[in-house]
Amino acid sequence: MKALMKLQRGEGFVELKEVEAPRPDADEVLIAVRRAGVCGTDIHILHDEFPKARPPFVLGHEFSGVVEEVGREVRGWKVGDRVVSETSAHFCGRCRFCQRGDTQICPEREAYGYVRNGAFAKYIVVKAKLLHRIPDSVSDSEAALSEPLAVCVHSAYHRTKVEPGDVALVTGPGAVGLIMFQVVKAAGAKVILCGMDSDRERLRLGAELGADRCVNVEREDLASIVMETTEGYGVDKSYECAGAKGAVIDCLRLTRRGGTIVQVGLFGRPIEIPYEEIALKELSIIGCFAQNHDSWDPALRLLADRKVKTGPLVSAEYPLDRWKEAFERSERREGLKYLLYPIG
Numbered sequence: 001m002k003a004l005m006k007l008q009r010g011e012g013f014v015e016l017k018e019v020e021a022p023r024p025d026a027d028e029v030l031i032a033v034r035r036a037g038v039c040g041t042d043i044h045i046l047h048d049e050f051p052k053a054r055p056p057f058v059l060g061h062e063f064s065g066v067v068e069e070v071g072r073e074v075r076g077w078k079v080g081d082r083v084v085s086e087t088s089a090h091f092c093g094r095c096r097f098c099q100r101g102d103t104q105i106c107p108e109r110e111a112y113g114y115v116r117n118g119a120f121a122k123y124i125v126v127k128a129k130l131l132h133r134i135p136d137s138v139s140d141s142e143a144a145l146s147e148p149l150a151v152c153v154h155s156a157y158h159r160t161k162v163e164p165g166d167v168a169l170v171t172g173p174g175a176v177g178l179i180m181f182q183v184v185k186a187a188g189a190k191v192i193l194c195g196m197d198s199d200r201e202r203l204r205l206g207a208e209l210g211a212d213r214c215v216n217v218e219r220e221d222l223a224s225i226v227m228e229t230t231e232g233y234g235v236d237k238s239y240e241c242a243g244a245k246g247a248v249i250d251c252l253r254l255t256r257r258g259g260t261i262v263q264v265g266l267f268g269r270p271i272e273i274p275y276e277e278i279a280l281k282e283l284s285i286i287g288c289f290a291q292n293h294d295s296w297d298p299a300l301r302l303l304a305d306r307k308v309k310t311g312p313l314v315s316a317e318y319p320l321d322r323w324k325e326a327f328e329r330s331e332r333r334e335g336l337k338y339l340l341y342p343i344g
Helices: 040-046 146-159 175-186 195-210 222-229 244-254 277-282 293-304 320-331
Strands: 003-007 014-018 028-037 063-068 082-085 087-089 122-129 130-131 167-171 190-195 213-216 235-240 257-265 284-287 314-319 338-343
Touching: 003 320, 014 320, 028 082, 040 320, 063 122, 063 146, 130 293, 146 175, 146 257, 146 293, 167 175, 167 244, 175 190, 175 195, 175 235, 175 293, 190 195, 190 222, 195 213, 213 222, 222 244, 235 244, 244 257, 244 277, 314 320, 320 338
Parallel strands: 167 190, 167 235, 190 213, 235 257, 257 284, 314 338
Antiparallel strands: 003 014, 028 063, 028 122, 028 338, 063 082, 082 130
């Protein structure tokens, strides 16, 4: 089968290779990939900016598929089931993090798509315990974005808890930001979504999807809008999804005293920020990385209930042999989300 691989550390070294199709072990299932999403992490891996990557491996960790074969010890799953999968291919199960369910930060964690072989291929093998069933009303393309949706659920419902009546700021109207604001709004918050001049179309989509206010920070005064909306206090919670220094600074200055900032975006490099604001305003800073088992069922319910829509975020779908086009358009920030589907 054809698979898109990161062959070694360093800039580039991503190639479409002919590899042997995997076979499931006793506790695993073989999944025929239907759609797989290009993520910012994949771009970081291409440029050797993601230190957790351990090549060689097949890229791709956001996907939907159909069960093709089940291992002899697998129960509850059968050929033909439509599924998505958690990304933690391995975790120890013994450390204090695993014991409380936070497998995403287990020191031994190995993930599909940047340590173990991922979904940019015709088939992927995953542990049966990681599977979740795709609701009948959800398409393969919509389901392929359930992993970033689960990340947003983990951020907004587990790492923090959105309260009805909260005012939240979401920075960066990329795929994660557009999913995040929908998750936050579904919990009863009012949401201000902000981006730059280059994000005009993304902000327009955010307005169509229900953001209470979409702000172009290069043409409008974000601070004035936030303060007017919050009676001068600042937002209760900020979700930084841009992975940009300026967005972090906006969160620090516009989150109310005693409020919370959730860092979701990744930068790929060190940044310099006015860190003292955390102390002066008694801010809580929460990091969020990936997702865990408890994130997935709520995420899929949001999809099934149409409280979160991922379909409008898909800009195009490409066969795997056109991966460069999908990567390049993602990196140029054209459109939003690109999906790959297998060949050969």
